[in-house]
Amino acid sequence: MADIEDITGWRDEYRDLEARWDDEWVAYLDQFVNQIRPKVHVSQVLHFIKVLLENEDTLAAMKEVAEWEKLMDARGPFRDDAPEMELYPKDAVVMMNEFWPWFCFKAGYPPVYAAFRLAGVDVASDILRGDLPGVQSPETRAFLLKRYAFILRAGEEGDLA
Numbered sequence: 658m659a660d661i662e663d664i665t666g667w668r669d670e671y672r673d674l675e676a677r678w679d680d681e682w683v684a685y686l687d688q689f690v691n692q693i694r695p696k697v698h699v700s701q702v703l704h705f706i707k708v709l710l711e712n713e714d715t716l717a718a719m720k721e722v723a724e725w726e727k728l729m730d731a732r733g734p735f736r737d738d739a740p741e742m743e744l745y746p747k748d749a750v751v752m753m754n755e756f757w758p759w760f761c762f763k764a765g766y767p768p769v770y771a772a773f774r775l776a777g778v779d780v781a782s783d784i785l786r787g788d789l790p791g792v793q794s795p796e797t798r799a800f801l802l803k804r805y806a807f808i809l810r811a812g813e814e815g816d817l818a
Contacts, residue, residue, distance in 0.1 A: 686768055
């Protein structure tokens with residue numbers, strides 16, 4: 658796995674990749690479009706969650722997302738004109754939508770939305786709310802593998818199961 662623990666400047670780099678839309682970036686994004694196989698290794702999603710929760714800007718965004726999800730669980734869903742919609746963390750959601758493909762690109766992981774944006778952000782939110790014990794916990798790993806069995810696998814990281 659690539660060493661990308663320091664994510665300083667990620668957003669500028671992501672925006673540059675989007676603006677350039679060069680052959681490398683397009684080829685990377687297109688290689689997994691409309692494919693579920695190969696399944697993503699659970700360690701890659703755990704790495705994503707770890708980086709999300711250990712970096713100041715992504716952690717701040719994740720806290721906003723977790724609070725919104727807590728509100729949605731308690732009182733949602735809301736109509737577009739509901740007063741609660743004023744609390745919707747649009748900037749945090751945009752950040753997550755930009756961060757996950759950049760992270761996958763830098764780490765050399767397949768850009769699978771369901772694995773990283775859905776499962777990864779969902780489990781990071783569960784950790785922040787105290788519903789799961791932490792990234793390194795066997796319980797968190799088991800939860801990912803059970804809930805997201807359609808897209809995650811537990812085999813050897815290099816296999817194509």
